[in-house]
Amino acid sequence: MSASTLQGVGVSPGRAAGPIMRVRDRLPEPAAEPAPADREADAARIRPAAQAVAQRLRDRAAGATGQARAVLEMTAAMVTDPALLDNAEKAVLKRGLPAPRAVFEAADEFAALLTATGGYLAERAQDVRDVRDRLVAELTGTTPPGVPELTRPSVLVARDLAPADTADLDPTLVLALVTEEGGPTSHTAILARALGIPAVVAARGVLATAAAGARVDGGAGVVELLDHAVEPQAAARSRARWDGTGATADGHRVRLLANIGSAADAQAGIEAGAEGAGLFRTEFCFLDAATEPDVEAQRESYAAVLRPFAGRPVVVRTLDAGADKPIPFLGVDGEPNPALGVRGLRIAFDRPELLDRQLAAIVAAASDTGAQVSVMAPMVATAGEAAWFAERARAAGVERVGVMVETPAAALCADQVLAAVDFVSIGTNDLAQYTTAADRMIGALATLNDPWQPALLRLVAGLGRAGRESGKPVGVCGEAAADPLLAGVLAGLGVTSLSMTAAALAAVGASLAEHPLADWQAAAQQALSAPGPAQARQRAAAVLGG
Known part of the structure; x- marks a missing residue:
């Protein structure tokens, strides 16, 4: 491979070429001194700045729909988060920090908490840094980082892209996306697939290049860098047409659901046509709590998210927290390897009353x-753990009980796990990182966490087989479900439902309906036999004529 070619991870297929437009990078750290002459006056600047930034985001949201609108509204809410602004003001008044530095440190503390939390919430740390930079830019009168105004079709090159940057991208001007960081489950990957924009993430070294143009292969993950601005060549795109029912071309049903964690997510899922919700993350109710929310507080919080799905199925995941996902009132001691420590359901073994109160709510x-x-329940490793949870949940009045399969141990004992519960849902994000021993937050390991990894697909195949033999559903709620081609392959492996971000639903539904189940099964078998993720995708596509 020549020096002008980079290998990243292809996350949205298609080929495109064009001049490079670089996304403005993160702002430098604001100075911690000199201290403001009037601390009260400097602290008083923070909230108006937050309101100004939030209003611009709300104005953009007013012109957007669906998931894009939900993302922009969520970011606007984060900008005016009372805890963030309170901490920033205190840093000015008590420590004498200038307002920009105070905002910077307050936001970084929250981002660090989310990063330590791991999983989905760790990926939201980028959102907080985006909010931080927008606020600092407003306070300093500088241009915030982000996507510049495009005047011609271009290939966007960035360190990473925040949800607010990507939510309302114009696919007629964005030919392709290339990022230095990020991974297969990043927001960039999800949105690019939803918009039909070729995308490559974890293309290490792309920011250091002085190239003027690029050719991008979003399927193979290859970025060819050019010293001249190549004429724009857009990938062939067609708007996904989906009738709202998840099914293959011959009518085999695969329920298409939304992953949600807030009322805004729930509404976006409904607007996108979700048949229900396959993963409702309940951590939002606990994240900032100094003490455990009581049953009534939890009940109200959950009801606000469940209400849009009245009459539809929703799978609620119990608290996924622990040593690697610190929540203040839990008081879990530090561990040498917290990702393999007391987290998820394991918290409840020593504190069953915590689980009982959440189940009641x-x-x-x-x-x-x-x-x-x-x-x-999350983070289940054995059939005994699954049975313990099922007994407790049924005693609380839950009629349908399942567990997440995120560990290879649970996948390898799928028949015994399914004997204890009514269904399982595969968390491909965590299952991939535990299978390959590769932290999915590390960009250098993104290839190992590619959901097309044959080892991961073989575990899914075993779960699908166990589901067929037991007559019980096997779903996927990891972001592997948001890849239109992979979604069909998962159905071919025996998966009965797919849950994803709302933005991906139409593309997945349309793709699933293009081929009968037998073709998806044939594609799945070819992917299983591949030596690596890129070949798995290529072989599956070849079976389907792609």
């Missing part, structure tokens, strides 16, 4: 809203 919220609620 979930059951009450389901009754309040009319949503068809099932409950599942």
